[in-house]
Every structure is written in C-alpha cells, then in structure tokens.
Amino acid sequence: MKIIAFVGLPLSGKTTAAEIAREMGIPVVVMGDVVREETKRRGLELTDENVGRVASELRKKEGMDAIAKRIIPKIRELGKNHGAVVVDGIRGIAEVERLKKEFGEDFILIAIECPLEIRFQRALKRKREDDVKTIEDLKKRDERELSWSMEEALKIADFTIENTSTLEEFREKVRALLDRLIEKVEIEVETDIHPTEDPEKVINAVKNIFPDAEIEIVDGKLKAKAKSLEKFRDLIRRQRILDTVRSEMIKNRRGREITLLLNKQVATVSKISFTDYDATLSPIIVRFRLYRVDFEKFLNYIAPKTKAGKPVGEVESLWS
Numbered sequence: 001m002k003i004i005a006f007v008g009l010p011l012s013g014k015t016t017a018a019e020i021a022r023e024m025g026i027p028v029v030v031m032g033d034v035v036r037e038e039t040k041r042r043g044l045e046l047t048d049e050n051v052g053r054v055a056s057e058l059r060k061k062e063g064m065d066a067i068a069k070r071i072i073p074k075i076r077e078l079g080k081n082h083g084a085v086v087v088d089g090i091r092g093i094a095e096v097e098r099l100k101k102e103f104g105e106d107f108i109l110i111a112i113e114c115p116l117e118i119r120f121q122r123a124l125k126r127k128r129e130d131d132v133k134t135i136e137d138l139k140k141r142d143e144r145e146l147s148w149s150m151e152e153a154l155k156i157a158d159f160t161i162e163n164t165s166t167l168e169e170f171r172e173k174v175r176a177l178l179d180r181l182i183e184k185v186e187i188e189v190e191t192d193i194h195p196t197e198d199p200e201k202v203i204n205a206v207k208n209i210f211p212d213a214e215i216e217i218v219d220g221k222l223k224a225k226a227k228s229l230e231k232f233r234d235l236i237r238r239q240r241i242l243d244t245v246r247s248e249m250i251k252n253r254r255g256r257e258i259t260l261l262l263n264k265q266v267a268t269v270s271k272i273s274f275t276d277y278d279a280t281l282s283p284i285i286v287r288f289r290l291y292r293v294d295f296e297k298f299l300n301y302i303a304p305k306t307k308a309g310k311p312v313g314e315v316e317s318l319w320s
C-alpha cells in the first residue's frame with residue numbers, strides 16, 4: 001500500500017491534486033475532516049473559528065502530530081482495498097514524521113510549489129469566503145504555515161511538482177506522477193524452506209521468476225514482494241504455455257486475487273510449471289493482487305488467448 005501526501009503553501013494546488021487522485025479512483029483522507037468530526041463530537045457548531053480552535057487544542061494536548069495519529073486507522077482501512085491512499089491537508093513536519101514512522105518507505109511526500117504572486121492571483125479568482133484579500137494577508141498566512149515547519153516538510157519531499165503553468169498542465173503532471181507511483185498489481189511470493197533444502201537455492205528459484213523480489217526469511221518461511229512481471233511473462237512465452245497459464249489464472253482467481261502454485265524444483269532451472277499444495281517440496285505460492293487494473297486486462301497481459309499457437313488480443317502494457 002502506498003500513502004501519498006501533498007504538501008504546499010496556501011493555494012499551491014493541494015486540493016486540486018487530491019481531486020485528481022479521487023478521479024483516478026484513489027481514496028482521499030482529508031485531515032481537516034478529523035478535526036470537523038471532533039468539533040461535532042464536542043457538540044460545537046462547524047464554524048471556521050470552532051474548527052480552528054479544536055485543531056489547535058488537539059495539537060496542544062496531544063502533540064503536533066495529533067491529527068496525523070488520528071487518521072492512521074482510516075488510512076489502513078481504506079488502503080486494504082485500494083493499494084493507495086492520498087492524504088490531503090498535511091501542515092507540518094511533525095505530521096510527516098509520524099506518517100513516515102508508521103508507513104516507512106510506503107509513505108511518499110509530494111511538494112507542490114508555486115510563487116506567492118501567482119498564488120495570490122488564484123486567490124482573487126477563487127474567492128472562497130476565507131480567501132485572502134491582499135498579498136500581505138497571504139504572506140502572513142504563509143508565515144503561519146511556515147511556523148509549523150512546513151518548510152522542512154517541503155525540503156524533505158520525495159517529489160516536487162511546480163504549479164506555475166495552466167491548470168490542465170498541472171493536472172497532467174499530477175496524474176502522470178500518481179500513475180507512476182501507484183502499484184496496479186501487488187505480487188506476493190511465499191514458500192516453506194524445508195530443513196533438507198538449501199535456502200540459497202530456494203531464494204534463487206524465486207529470483208529466477210521474479211528477479212526484483214525483496215526476500216525475507218522468517219522461521220523457515222520465505223516471503224517476498226516483487227514489482228516486475230516481465231520475467232514471469234517472458235518465461236511463459238518462451239515455454240509456450242500461454243493456454244495453461246491462462247486457465248490456471250481463471251481457475252485460481254478469487255475476486256481481485258489470483259493465487260498460483262509453482263513447482264519449486266522446476267523454478268530452480270528458470271522454468272514455470274504448476275503444482276498443488278501437497279507437493280513434496282511445498283510450492284512457491286504466488287499471489288497477484290489487482291488494484292487498479294481489471295482481471296480481464298491483467299489476464300490478457302500475462303496470458304492472452306491463442307490461435308494456432310499465436311497470442312490474440314494481447315495487452316502490451318498495464319500502464320496505458
């Protein structure tokens with residue numbers, strides 16, 4: 001699961017970026033909603049003043065990362081089915097640090113940059129009730145945000161998007177970056193390592209099929225995550241087993257998950273063959289979890305139908 005947050009000064013384009021994520025089917029957790037919920041829970045009316053006061057109180061009592069802490073369960077819940085969640089409304093470094101601690105490498109921070117003058121012009125155009133009326137007011141608002149160490153957050157961002165050109169160009173940049181960052185398919189690999197087996201050999205068997213697998217061995221079990229499907233796809237084509245793989249995938253699909261059981265011994269010589277759970281040496285269990293690609297497309301990407309031994313209706317890329 002990837003957790004993506006946008007950070008930037010007022011009017012830089014954070015809400016617009018989150019909106020694009022929503023359009024792409026990525027759920028968005030709005031930090032402000034947590035504060036609004038808390039305001040309601042306290043029986044207060046949802047005015048700007050009340051919401052602002054509750055936010056300050058939460059931060060004073062529970063620390064500067066109070067709101068980040070409260071959204072973590074929400075992120076986990078939404079992430080279960082989507083593979084990615086966007087967080088809208090990060091304000092300071094404490095919040096970034098909390099989310100980094102919680103999600104590690106899966107947390108990605110994107111800074112949106114835009115100079116004061118352009119942001120001010122956009123405020124004049126947006127005319128939201130709480131929007132600044134003068135450039136001096138916007139400078140003050142910037143300073144308030146910077147006092148929460150937003151500058152540090154901007155500095156440590158993994159990516160920076162400039163939003164100085166047209167809205168359409170900005171939307172395109174955000175869309176392209178999100179598309180690159182978010183996994184469409186999660187690949188999980190698992191197998192038991194028997195006492196009689198050489199762990200190195202088992203690792204190699206997995207790497208023969210998923211060369212980029214990040215492998216962990218815990219209590220005699222190998223667990224791995226991989227990203228690239230290329231080698232797997234290539235082996236299937238070289239062995240000319242598209243039909244077999246296709247029917248295995250259809251047979252072993254449960255909703256958005258496809259579980260394939262590969263013969264471990266055969267994998268040690270870089271070949272694919274299927275087995276069952278009772279195999280003498282336990283199988284290599286490969287689980288594909290589809291997030292932002294439908295089963296048909298995935299199936300036609302990995303193992304399209306064939307006619308006279310040639311693939312038909314093959315999908316060349318999951319990314320287009």
Ligand SMILES: Nc1ncnc2c1ncn2[C@@H]1O[C@H](COP(=O)(O)OP(=O)(O)OP(=O)(O)O)[C@@H](O)[C@H]1O
Binds near residue numbers: 009015122123125166
């Ligand atoms: N590239 C752009 N060209 C023109 N208008 C833009 C561009 N990017 C954003 N805007 C407009 O500028 C305004 C501010 O954008 P947005 O609400 O996304 O910023 P924000 O960072 O979420 O602001 P705030 O911090 O005030 O919530 C919006 O009216 C939006 O439509």
